[in-house]
Amino acid sequence: MNSTIARLVGGRLAVGVLTLLIVSLVVFFLTSLLPGDAVQEQLGQEATAEAVAALRAQLGLDLPVHLRYFNWLGGLITGNPGISLVNGMPVDDMIASRLPNTLKLAAVTTLVSVPLALTIGILSAMYRGSIFDRYSNMLAVFAVSVPEFLIATIAVLIFAVKLGWLSALSRSVEVESFGELVRIYALPVLTLCCVLTAQMARMTRAAVVDQLSASYVEMAILKGARPIRVVLRHALPNAIGPIANAVALSLSYLLGGVVIVESIFNYPGVATLMVNGVVTRDMPLIQACVMLFSLGFLMLVLLADLCAILSNPRLRK
Amino acid sequence: MNEIVRVSGLRVAARNEEGIDVPIVHGADFSLNKGEVLALIGESGSGKSTIALSLMGYARSGCRIVGGSVRVGDVDVLKLSNAELAKLRGRTVAYIAQSAAAAFNPSKSIMDQVIESALIHGVLSRKQAQAKAVELFRELALPEPERIGARYPHQVSGGQLQRLMAAMALITDPALVILDEPTTALDVTTQIEVLRAFKKVVRERGTTAIYVSHDLAVVAQMADRIVVLRDGQIQENNPTEQILAAPEHPYTRSLLAAIRPAARQGAGDQEAASAEEDVLLDIHGLEICYGTKKVLQDVDLKIRRGAAVGVIGESGSGKTTLAQAIAGLAPTTAGHILLDGQPLSRTLAGRTREQFRRVQFVFQNADTALNPRHSIEQILGRPLRFYHGMKGAQQQRRVAELLELVQLPASIAQRRPGELSGGQKQRVNLARALAAEPDLILCDEVTSALDTVVGAAILELLRDLRRELGVSYLFISHDISTVRALCDDIVVMYSGHKVEAGDQQAFVQAPFHPYTNLLTNSVPELRQGWLENCGAAKGGLPPIGEPTSSAHLCPFLDRCPVRIEGVCNRSAPPRHNIAGGSEILCHHTGAELLKAQDCVNSMKLVGTYA
Numbered sequence: 017m018n019s020t021i022a023r024l025v026g027g028r029l030a031v032g033v034l035t036l037l038i039v040s041l042v043v044f045f046l047t048s049l050l051p052g053d054a055v056q057e058q059l060g061q062e063a064t065a066e067a068v069a070a071l072r073a074q075l076g077l078d079l080p081v082h083l084r085y086f087n088w089l090g091g092l093i094t095g096n097p098g099i100s101l102v103n104g105m106p107v108d109d110m111i112a113s114r115l116p117n118t119l120k121l122a123a124v125t126t127l128v129s130v131p132l133a134l135t136i137g138i139l140s141a142m143y144r145g146s147i148f149d150r151y152s153n154m155l156a157v158f159a160v161s162v163p164e165f166l167i168a169t170i171a172v173l174i175f176a177v178k179l180g181w182l183s184a185l186s187r188s189v190e191v192e193s194f195g196e197l198v199r200i201y202a203l204p205v206l207t208l209c210c211v212l213t214a215q216m217a218r219m220t221r222a223a224v225v226d227q228l229s230a231s232y233v234e235m236a237i238l239k240g241a242r243p244i245r246v247v248l249r250h251a252l253p254n255a256i257g258p259i260a261n262a263v264a265l266s267l268s269y270l271l272g273g274v275v276i277v278e279s280i281f282n283y284p285g286v287a288t289l290m291v292n293g294v295v296t297r298d299m300p301l302i303q304a305c306v307m308l309f310s311l312g313f314l315m316l317v318l319l320a321d322l323c324a325i326l327s328n329p330r331l332r333k
Numbered sequence: 334m335n336e337i338v339r340v341s342g343l344r345v346a347a348r349n350e351e352g353i354d355v356p357i358v359h360g361a362d363f364s365l366n367k368g369e370v371l372a373l374i375g376e377s378g379s380g381k382s383t384i385a386l387s388l389m390g391y392a393r394s395g396c397r398i399v400g401g402s403v404r405v406g407d408v409d410v411l412k413l414s415n416a417e418l419a420k421l422r423g424r425t426v427a428y429i430a431q432s433a434a435a436a437f438n439p440s441k442s443i444m445d446q447v448i449e450s451a452l453i454h455g456v457l458s459r460k461q462a463q464a465k466a467v468e469l470f471r472e473l474a475l476p477e478p479e480r481i482g483a484r485y486p487h488q489v490s491g492g493q494l495q496r497l498m499a500a501m502a503l504i505t506d507p508a509l510v511i512l513d514e515p516t517t518a519l520d521v522t523t524q525i526e527v528l529r530a531f532k533k534v535v536r537e538r539g540t541t542a543i544y545v546s547h548d549l550a551v552v553a554q555m556a557d558r559i560v561v562l563r564d565g566q567i568q569e570n571n572p573t574e575q576i577l578a579a580p581e582h583p584y585t586r587s588l589l590a591a592i593r594p595a596a597r598q599g600a601g602d603q604e605a606a607s608a609e610e611d612v613l614l615d616i617h618g619l620e621i622c623y624g625t626k627k628v629l630q631d632v633d634l635k636i637r638r639g640a641a642v643g644v645i646g647e648s649g650s651g652k653t654t655l656a657q658a659i660a661g662l663a664p665t666t667a668g669h670i671l672l673d674g675q676p677l678s679r680t681l682a683g684r685t686r687e688q689f690r691r692v693q694f695v696f697q698n699a700d701t702a703l704n705p706r707h708s709i710e711q712i713l714g715r716p717l718r719f720y721h722g723m724k725g726a727q728q729q730r731r732v733a734e735l736l737e738l739v740q741l742p743a744s745i746a747q748r749r750p751g752e753l754s755g756g757q758k759q760r761v762n763l764a765r766a767l768a769a770e771p772d773l774i775l776c777d778e779v780t781s782a783l784d785t786v787v788g789a790a791i792l793e794l795l796r797d798l799r800r801e802l803g804v805s806y807l808f809i810s811h812d813i814s815t816v817r818a819l820c821d822d823i824v825v826m827y828s829g830h831k832v833e834a835g836d837q838q839a840f841v842q843a844p845f846h847p848y849t850n851l852l853t854n855s856v857p858e859l860r861q862g863w864l865e866n867c868g869a870a871k872g873g874l875p876p877i878g879e880p881t882s883s884a885h886l887c888p889f890l891d892r893c894p895v896r897i898e899g900v901c902n903r904s905a906p907p908r909h910n911i912a913g914g915s916e917i918l919c920h921h922t923g924a925e926l927l928k929a930q931d932c933v934n935s936m937k938l939v940g941t942y943a
Contacts, residue, residue, distance in 0.1 A: 230435065231430060232436050232437055234430075235436040238391060238422050239422060239423035239427075239428075239450040239453065240419045240420060240421070240422040240423035240450055241423075241453055242416075249441075250441075253441065254439060254440050328439075328440060329485040
């Protein structure tokens, strides 16, 4: 680590914090514009005006909007994102009970899809125009364009209903053995991998193909380097930047975008929690979830930038 | 018998868009003995690189070797499998590419790349290979041979990279080295250093080499034999002396004629001379900074109506920035630019459409300057509509006139740039500038990317246009002979400073500014032995102490062969006029410079037939 990198990373971090601040503003004011009133909802139509006002005061909803924003932001920073308007539980507890599940699913999916995508991408770049390249391309387009719920449903139909190999639901998330891990995660991971692998493989292929047309690749071939060496030692180090960004974008989807998969497999993750929050107008919950997703997204992008910087000697200096 | 390479009946074909194979090399035959340097020379598209690459069993994408045989040592390269070819490449036959900047992997250290082929082929251990690389760096006169390997390609200069690539090729002691236009992308002053380094290692190691180039003068320094190619066919194959002294083939003769400097008489045209005081463009005290770095400093320049002013200097000297500043593309930080006495705004936004019309830019590379999706008519129609509001039949008529003006058939109006040759594209590029009916055309290296013969024709066209239309040029080039052939006045730039300015006559004979002298002497001459005894950049520079004050010292100080201890490193050089009539930025008087340069130049004349 030296000053150039420190400066670059510091700059990115500062921009990240600023982005989060802007996101918090947008999230807070947009959600406060949403129709519906959690207090009304909770107390019912018959509630007296006094009761409503009392509950409002208790929840701090009677304060001017900017004061509420600063209270909320302060709470977020100190790790107290508020109390659920629906069941009175602290929002952080609610998220904490779900987040490990989401992270587990994301981790398993990442471990499967990233190596798979890189291998497919690199191989199809090396043998571009070959049968393998064309079929993997076709498959990728197919996997991206078929909606997740269809893939999930078909997968359930085949593996759970017809063959009976795997469980259709992920009721238990306590894993005791490897077999259990496979049984529980296989279907959700398979469904998610279909979408993510295809995207990442296409991006990897494009990035590597781009490098393979460079003069230094021709030079490496003329030095007697075999194709594997040319790709892994020469082209890939120069393609890390774009690949890392593609991977980061795909993975950020795993944090908040997996509502459908979580619902179909009844998987208790953060995405379903947020959807429930939307249904019940539970603003503190929605806000906290959105901020969490933004934070995860920014961290992934920052990580990708860091990879790109470290792989480029011009920036590394 | 010590024959090392025998190529017979080599045929290579390229596949065009319709999927039909078009032959690009039609049966080449030649051979090469051990320790010999053979040159393949020809214009672009003559098949010289294609032939050179086929010696490694390699054809660029879209090309295919379709017949013949290539024997290197006692194997037929064309019969080898891919795995056998990989064993040959970098071991038996090594390659030095044209652009080292592109051929080095930007994300690997130089040492890793230089020794890679030795490691791939298992010739040396990593330690031995590194030691050998350092030894080669030293032989190639690279700075800090012990440490340069740890750097990355972007941290060394273009000329150094080219020499590092020679080390990369020689690390395995290959039987044959192919040098593919290795100095074409370099400045003349750098080229001479690289050529010297190449020649030294080739001679000391007894390397057998094939040298591919379009430049006969360069080849004359390096090669024992020359093979002249045109359209994929060998025109002539003879020893270098014979090619230079008594070329057999008419094509060889035409190549020689295009290279010999066409000494132009009466450069200062009469019309221009009569309009002595009619100043079109007046630049005063121009300065441009990028961040804190000054890329142009204190530049004064006057362009008279109908005159051609040449700007020369090596890459990074600020010559293109100067043109960009005039065009408004590079905002100036000080000084002013007057067009017909009216100040031009320092940015594009502050200029009127009329001012845009009067100053037009012709970019170096017509390939990238012309939109490949537009027809020639659209390309030329746009400025006509924009500046003159022309439409329909009137516009079509004007497009045809413009094409006639640049000597192109009107029938190409419907074609796209991709269907034209390099010379035709550059003419369209020029016609686009002319469409605005400008007073001043800024020509940025407009002939640099073209073959000698084609470039000479473009110069001729520029000369005609100037006579017919009375347009002025600011003509930027790195090549002093091109500038001398076209321009009335010449400005020499070095590191953002104007170091010499004068009329064309002042640049024919010494005294010059020391940098101009270096430039002039670095242009390869068409005779064998020039490299060994030309005066440029040879021997050490006079020792000089650390500069004592940083304020405005001579920019050429650290490369100047006539610098003076106690003067050049102490005080700023004055601008003054010297005997030849030019104004220079130097401490030396004209007489001192004449004395220093005359002895070198007279030595140079011995044995010259020019």
